[in-house]
Amino acid sequence: MSTANSNNSTNHHHGDRDLGFWFLEQSRLASARGLTDMDEDEDAPTELNTINSSGGFLVVSPDKLSAKYPNVNLHGHDVGVVQANKPAPVKRLVYYFEIYVKDAGTKGHIAIGFTSESFKMRRQPGWEANSCGYHGDDGLLYRGHGKGEAFGPTYTSGDIVGGGINYDSQEFFFTKNGAVVGTVPKDIKGPLFPTIAVHSQNEEVHVNFGQQPFAFDLKEFEAQERMKQQMSIEKISLPTNVSHQIVRSYLLHYGYEDTLNSFDMASKSTVPPVHIAQENGFDEQDILFALNERKTLRQLIRNGEIDFALGKLREWYPQIVQDDKSATCFLLHCQKFIELVRVGALEEAVKYGRMELARFFDLPLFEDLVQDCVTLLAYERPRESSVGYLLEESQREVVADTVNAMILSTNPNLKDSSHGCLHSYLERLLRQLTACCLERRFLSGDQGEAFHLQRVLNSSKKARC
Template sequence: MNSSNTNNGQSNNGKSSRLDGINRDLGLYFLELSRLRSSAAPTEMEEDEEEAPKELNTINSSGGFLVVAPDKLSVKYTTVNLHGHDVGVVQANKPAPVKRLLYYFEIYVKDAGAKGQIAIGFTNEGFKMRRQPGVHVNFGQKKFAFDLKEYEAQERLKRQMTIEKISLPPNISYGLVRSYLLHYGYEDTLNSFDLASKSTIPPVYIAQENGFDEQDIGYALNQRKILRQLIRNGEIDAAISKLRDWYPQIVQDDKSATCFLLHCQKFIEFVRVGALEEAVKYGRIELAKFFRLAGFDDLVQDCVALLAYEHPQESCVGYLLEESQRDLVADTVNAMILSTNPNTQDMEGCLQSYLERLLRQLTACCLERRSANGEQGEAFLLRRVL
């Protein structure tokens, strides 16, 4: 993007050069998001990826003092105890997982012996295997004697009830939702939302002290709505044409990240409808300019790879054909338009709505709290919370 063409760029007493420098980076932010979509592992499985014990460890034990059953779930002390250190010890094959709301296992004492000297507990990896064992164990292969799922549900309910006891004025949550609709250009939904809020008893109004600058996030609302609808419908040529008419400075640099994402999406739309010959021609003209260009090369290759599959939706690059990819391109254009507002001072505000920044803060606080607890406890997954 040519910074000299930014709207009213010469009227900000030298501030325009700093802002324009940031403007050029907004598209790169969304380009990185697109790259992460192709390479990031699913975060929803984080909790389940931590391995839990499944059997007893037959390698690291106190050897001849005990016998482990073939199922590796039962252990028997077989030696006559002549000294205090004549003990049999066995550990589980994995440490107890810590990235959970709770972890549970069961041990059944089948025969405590004459003196009942059996110990059950947690040990570290270097524990000396000359201490007392317990230990038939159940790591979940059989139904637990204790109703673990009910207990976990009760714990989650307690936590949710604690959250729901926190009272917020209606205009705060209303303002957050309204700012989200304004930020992303959902004009029709916004009008319906406003109409519904006026019919509540009492009507909901945004207090000025809430800090929402509606004038900035409401900038070019109708135009942003039209462009979002065009991109989400796959009408990329029409979207580019509108941008050239309304905001030529955004698409003036044909090798910008914003233009790159638009060209990629046009290529993807050809593939989506099976127009592979047109996709090849378009790719040779528009995508070839980005080939071997730092920061763009990997996504160019992903786009071109769509041509190699008979069913590209099912391939490793099928993510490009998802609706979320259209949304990402629409978000890029939306942010770039917001950045052309001459009154904009917070460029980060062009990237995300107040609601999203609040959720980022929530995530950061939960991660920090977990870190302070030695990384123990259930992992915070925003999607599951929402």
């Protein structure tokens, strides 16, 4: 242990505690991840809205999934139009619904589209402002006025027609018998309701809001849209040596010395030298600090050898574990308790809990995690319980990351004592990516899929398989 490191412990005391508590929060988040679904759930349309419709001109079936025009229309306002009971959900990549034209009636004046909540329920979708509709009799698309534009084929009895919103491209799209007819910019703001209209005698349509399989392959369409996103990302040119340096900095930051050596050896003849340290404020010395010690401690913790890890810390970095009620010590003692449960040494776990965890029982900041640890003892198969997350490898990683960050924080030359210890340069780039994607979604009125980095990484992995 150098004198510089020892003197530095006082200067970093408050910062160290903050770092430990940051990782303690990551442990809490791990317990919550299993309870929340990745996708945001929204109420989607399930049936036709018989309350808000032109009820005098159409008959809706008892199941509210079919509509028929029983009369002879006399003029243009005698439209049988009906919206869905709920607006199209917006927090997804695509929304889509279909109609089956059971009978095109005498004139085939059938339309499918989207309308706003204030839409006049005596008009075809697309004939009024804030609406868009694809019409069966002429194949034209109407967008907010009575004049249609060339769009696609007509449709009639026996056809299945669909309408969708692509929130990523901000477009409406329509389909016929399972194939995309065309797309058009979505220039309507606010909630949009799936809408159908019938306008001549005996016209009848059945609506499918997803209760039955669609004729259109929606999953394949979504996959293609995600592939477009991926391809647009991969078109961005990034010099090999820059990406190499970013990956290298990640391995250095977390102390993966053996992997780093293999990585350097494998890329020695393929990656040209790069000097981005001076150009981008990157100082490799900051994350080379104590690399061998950090590697050793990470391996011990990942192997569940907590006693050995504590011994090495007391020998190499006593200032990190001198406060026996710090968040770092707490996480290490919790992990020791967890490892005893993992191997079935329950009596020893109880003794260790009484000896080491007891001091944290009355401290509010630690109470919830202490309870989760102790709860492991209540289950015959703790891995399958609500606190089973503690027995996952990810919990060991949290503890290993905590110790790694604490050691980095003792570096007397470290310019950024918090962010520099918590996140590698690669992770900072990914955090920036997340922020940009969230901002882009905000600028689109919070429409489209919520951004989940793990899903993006997984989809990228699948694309390469």
